[in-house]
Amino acid sequence: MNxxxxxxxxxxxxxxxxxxxxxLIAGAGITYATWSPTNKSSNIxxxxxxxxxxxxxGNTGIGIATVGKSSGKWYWEITVxxxxxxxxxxxxxxNVIPVSGNISRLGVVTNSIAYRGNASSxxxxxxxxxxxxxxxxxxxxxxVKNMVLSFALxxxxxxxxxxxxxxxxDVAVTGLPAGTWYPACQSxxxxxxxxxxxxxxxxxGTTASLRSTLAGLGYTIGIY
Numbered sequence: 001m002n003x004x005x006x007x008x009x010x011x012x013x014x015x016x017x018x019x020x021x022x023x024l025i026a027g028a029g030i031t032y033a034t035w036s037p038t039n040k041s042s043n044i045x046x047x048x049x050x051x052x053x054x055x056x057x058g059n060t061g062i063g064i065a066t067v068g069k070s071s072g073k074w075y076w077e078i079t080v081x082x083x084x085x086x087x088x089x090x091x092x093x094x095n096v097i098p099v100s101g102n103i104s105r106l107g108v109v110t111n112s113i114a115y116r117g118n119a120s121s122x123x124x125x126x127x128x129x130x131x132x133x134x135x136x137x138x139x140x141x142x143x144v145k146n147m148v149l150s151f152a153l154x155x156x157x158x159x160x161x162x163x164x165x166x167x168x169x170d171v172a173v174t175g176l177p178a179g180t181w182y183p184a185c186q187s188x189x190x191x192x193x194x195x196x197x198x199x200x201x202x203x204x205g206t207t208a209s210l211r212s213t214l215a216g217l218g219y220t221i222g223i224y
Contacts, residue, residue, distance in 0.1 A: 012215055033067035033076075033198040033223040035185060040064065041102040043187040052081065052195040055187025060088060060105050062098045062112070065198065065223060068182035073154045073219040075211065076183055077197045077204060083143040084190035089114035089125055090143055091194060093153055093160055094184045095177070106186045108132045113173050114186065115139075115149065115162045123170040124162075128177060136170030148204045149194075152214055153181060166210040183223060198223040 034050035041061020045054045053063055065076075078091050089106045092114030098104065106114030107125025114125050116139065123136030141164060143149070150163035158176040162169045185194065197203060199222025203211060211221050 011212060030199075030224045032200040033065040033183065033196075035063050035196060036066045039097050039099070041098055041104075041187060042100045043103065044185065048195060051197070051200075052193060053185040054082075054193040055189070055191055057191040058189060059103065059187055060189050061102045061187045062094060062096065062104050062106060062109070063185045064094060064096075064098060064182035065184070065196070067198075067223050068095070068180040069153060069155050069223070070178070070180045071155050073152070073156060073214075073217070074223055075153075075214050075219045075221045076151050076199070076223050077207060078149045078151075078185070078194040079197070079204065080143050080145055080147045080149065081193040081195055082145060083147075083192050083194075084188070085142045087143075087188035087190040087192050089116060089186050090188055090192060091115070091149060091151075091183075091185045092124075092162070093151065093181050095179045095181045106184055111177055111179075111181075112184065113160050113176075114184075115143075115164075115169055124173055126173050128173065128175050135173060139169060148206050150207050150210060151183060152219060153183075154219075155181065163207070163210055166207045 040063030043056045043059040043061035044063045092106045094112035106112045122134035123139035152161045159172040161172040
């Protein structure tokens with residue numbers, strides 16, 4: 001554990017510090033999520049211990065993590081390995097269980113949300129009411145290599161928020177239907193790729209302040 005990590009832990013509320021140390025002690029028994037090799041479109045390939053997803057050019061499709069959540073507050077990250085200005089949705093959440101032939105898009109299929117991977121007039125594409133809609137304006141940043149997308153899923157209050165390099169994207173998406181929601185990735189049609197961190201690896205320094213803030217709000221940093 002490096003000095004930076006120790007300082008960040010000491011800045012957390014006492015109850016959050018206690019939770020951290022309890023998880024550390026029990027760490028050997030934690031199985032962190034990965035991308036599911038079974039519940040994904042055949043248009044997504046996995047590597048790096050099923051943490052890196054790569055889309056297939058010219059095709060869309062959804063993949064989900066091995067662990068979903070129906071209660072609690074949860075955080076994870078994806079570091080962008082490859083993206084295109086002409087790509088579609090990149091990653092988000094869904095309660096859909098995809099199969100091999102899936103060619104759906106996050107935010108279009110019912111009960112899914114995604115940040116648009118390319119510069120667009122809107123921020124989120126979402127479908128939480130049975131029909132898809134856009135949310136937010138002024139999100140004009142293309143997702144590019146080495147950017148970090150952060151995800152905060154609050155199943156106690158049924159909200160979802162994304163962050164780009166530690167800065168919140170628009171306002172939270174609200175009104176998620178109750179149920180089990182999964183971290184999700186997507187083949188964006190342009191051979192995009194990204195590497196998830198569900199807690200099994202060191203977190204990005206770019207998101208240190210964000211993670212500290214969310215931990216103080218009761219979010220579990222990691223998915224397991």
